[in-house]
Amino acid sequence: MEKFTLAVNGETHEVTAPGDMPLLWVIRDLLSLKGTKFGCGQALCGACTVHLDGVAIRSCSLPISEVGEQKLTTIEGLSANGEHPLQKAWQEHVVPQCGYCQTGQIMNAAALLQNNPSPSEAEIENAMAGNLCRCGTYNRIKTAIQTASKS
C-alpha cells in the first residue's frame, strides 16, 4: 500500500492504495464519487471516462501510480452547477434512457468539444465510438453534442 495525493475536481485528496489499483476504483470506492461508472474494466465501453489534464481517459485501465500530479476531473467536477453546455443539451433532448453510461458519454463528449468545438457528424461518431450505450441513445447523444457545439 502506498500514499497518493490526487488533485480531484479542484481539491486535493490523500488516499492509501496499492499502486496497481485502477483509478476507477480509487474514484468510486475510496473517494465515494459515484458518477463515474464501472462497465467493463478493459477500456472497451467508456462508462468510466474521466479527464486527466483535460484529456478523456478510461479510468478502469489506468493504475493510480500513473496519475501523478495530473488534474483529475470527474462528472461531479465538470461544471460548477451542472451547467456545462453538454449537460444542458442532454436535458433539452432528454438523451438518457437508463442513464448508466451517460456520465461517461458526457465526459467523452466534453473532451471532444474541447479539442474540436464544431465537430462534423463523422467526427462525432468516431470520437464517441469507444462509449457503448446498450439502451441505444446514440442518435440523441449526437444531436445533443451538435446542439452544445452551437452554444
Add this chain to the structure above:
Amino acid sequence: MLMIPKLSFLPFKKFTNKSKVFRPSRREFLKLGSLATGGFMLGVNFQCSGPKGETLTFAPNAYLSINGDNQVTIIAHRSEMGTGIRTSLPMIVADELGADWKSVKIEQAVGDEATYGDQNTDGSYSIRMFFEPMRRAGATARHMLMEAAGKKWDVDPSGCDTRNGQVIHAASGQQVDFSDLLDLLQDMEIPDQETLKLRKLSDYKLIGKDVPIYDVKDIVHGKALFGADMDLPGQQIAVIQRSPAVGAKVVNYSEDKALEVPGVNQVVKISGNGAHPGLNKPLEGIAVIADNTWAAIKGRAALQVEWDLGENKDYQCAAQMEDMIRETLGDGKLRREKGDVKTALGSAGKVLEKTYRAPYYAHATIEPPAALAHYKEDGTIEIWAPTQHPQWARDSVAEALELDAANVRVNVTLLGGGFGRKSKPDYVVEAALLSRAIKKPVRVQWTREDDIHHDFYHSHSAQRIKAGLDAQGNLIAWNHHTVFPAIGGTSSADELHPSDGEMGLGCTDFPYDVANIRIESHEAKAHTRIGWLRSVSNIHHAFAISSMLDEIAELRGMDPVEHILSLLGEDRKLSFNEEMEGEYPNYGEDIAAYPWDTGRMKRVIERVSAEANWSKSIQEGKAMGFAAHKSFLTYVACIVEVSRDENGKITIPEVHYAVDCGIAVNTDRIRSQFEGGAQFASSLAMSSAINFENGQVKQNNFDSYQIIRMPQAPKQIYTHIIESQEKPTGVGEPPVPPYIPALCNALYKLNGKRIYELPVKEAFV
C-alpha cells in the same frame, strides 16, 4: 413464464397504523376490473405530525400523498431500467389529479405486492396494467378535493376542477391550494369507484405529450444512484468465482493466496443448485470478500479452485445447432393446426423450404449485476438492488435464508439497463447469503466477464419453414418447425419443448390468412441458464417468418408490403384458440378484450410505407426492407434502409417505424424506446453472439461479445405513432422483432443474398 402478468386478487388487510388515522366509512377493496392492484386497499390515510398535530398528510391510496406544504408525492412502484416508467406512471396520477407536475416528488416503492400490486417490471405491461389504476388513484383524490372545496365555498363540487395543485371554481373565480383543504378532507369518504369520474382524454395536459424523464438532471450531473452505487458503513465488497459450466461443483479450493491480497478479509463458498438450477438461485461459487472492489477482484484472481464441470462439460452449442436442424426435418409436437398442411403441400405447385438459425445472446446491461444486502442482528435483512422484480427478489431471499418475507425489505435503485436480466434475483440472493455469512453489509459486484459468462441467455434456435403455393401462386400452406432450449429447461431437465407462452411469442400467433397451417416444436435440452431477453422468442420467430414471407412475395412477383397487406386479408379480429394445441396466453390478457386485429396491423403498415416513401425508386447503392410484427399486444411495422458506402461497407441511413400502442401516454418515451429498440436489434442482427464450448462461454467482454457502437448505429430513426383511443399497450419490447427481418430483407435487395443465419455476416461500418 414470468413475463406473463400474474393476476391475483389480494385479500383486504386490516389497517394497523396506530397514529392519528381517519378511517373512512367505505373501505372495501376497490373493484378495478381484472387488474391486481393492491394500492387501493388502504383507504384514506391521514397522518399527523408537528407538535400540535397541525400538519396533515392526505394519502387516499398507496400511490399518492399531499402534505401541508402542498407537496404532492407520487410513488413509482415499477422499476426504472430506461423505459421511462418511473416518470410515465406517476405522470398519469398527476395529470388526473391536476397536480403541478413540476413540483411533484416521485419516490420509489419497496417490493411489496400487498401494498402496490404487481411490481414485476417485465413483458412491456406496466402501462397496459396500470393506466387505469393510476388514473383512478388520481381521480379518487381529485374527487375528494373537489368535494371539500365545494363544501368550503358552498358550491356544487361538479362545477370545480383541479389544476396545478389547486382546486378552482371557474364560475366564482375562487381557487384554493390542495393543502388548504386537508382539514375538510378528514371527514370525507372515499368515492364510489364504480361511478368515479375520470377526465376525458382531451382534458389531459401530460398524457399524450412529450414529458421529460424525472431523473434526467440527476443523471447528467452524475447524482443518479444505481445498484452498484449503494454503500453502507462497514460494508464489504464481494466478487465471486462461479461455476464455469452450469452444474459444475467445487471439488476443492485454496483461499490462501487470495487472503494474502491486501484488503481481502474472507472467502466464502456458495452452494449451487445443479445443472438445472432455476431462475432465482445462485450458481455455485467461491466469494472473495474485501474492503474494496479492486482487492476483491485481485483476490478472486488468486483463488485456486478445482471444479468438477458436471454434466454440461461436453456441451458444444455448434453440435446442438446441427442436432436441432436435423430435428426439424421430422415431425414435431403439434402446437397449432388449421386445415391439412401435408395434403396441401403435396398438391402445391411450388414448395419453398428454408432453415433459419439464430445464436445465443447475452443481455450485457452496461451496469453488470450488483446488489447490497445488510443482514441485521434482529434477523431481518435489507436489500438495495437494481431489480426488475423486487417482490420475487424478496421471496427468493426469504426462501434462501429461510426467513419470513415480512423480514426482508427490498429497496429498488435505478437499473443500469435490464432487458430481462435483472428480473432474475440470483445476484440479490448471493448478496443476502454473504451478508448473513459474515454478519456485515455486503455488496456483490459482478464484473463484465462474470456477466457474459453467467447470464440467463436468450436461447439459440433453429427453424424450418415450408410454404406451398398453388397453381395460381396463392399461398396455401404454412408449416413452421421451431426448436430451441426453453426457459423451462433452466429449472427442469424434463422441459424439452418451448412453453405455450414462448410459442405464442410470434410463432403460433401467425396472423396471416393461409388455409392450411401447421406449427410444430421439437425437443432441445437446456445446457445453460436460458432466460428472456427484450421481446424473447419473438426475436427469432419474427426473423424467420418475416424473412420467409419476403422471399415468398418475391416468388409470387408481389411487392413485399402489398403481399403482407393481402395476406392479412379483410379486417378481422383473430383469437386462434380453436386451432391451438394448448393455450394461447395472449400476453396474459383475455383474447376477447385484446384480439389480434388485422385492421390495426394494416393501418401501421400503410402508415410506415407512406412515411418511408416505400414506393419511391431506389437509388444506386441503397435499398429498403420491410417487416411487420405484433408483440406484447402492440402493432409495429418497420422499414429499414441500407446503403453501401464507397468502401463497400454497409450503413443504415434511415429507419421508419409505425406503431399502434393504443393511447399514447408519453410520446417522447415511446419514440425513445423505438430509437433504442432499433439499436438493440441492430446488435442482435449485426454483431452479437454467444458460443459454448465444453459447456463454457467463449466470449469474455465487449471485445468478443460485441454490441453496436455509434458509427454502426442507424443514422435517423423515425417513429410514427398512430393516434388511437384503444386501451394502451407497452412499447419496451415491440420495436425489436420486426427490425431484424426488415434489415435482412433490405440487405437482400442490396446484395441479392438471402440471410438465413444471425448475426449477419456482412461488412458493416
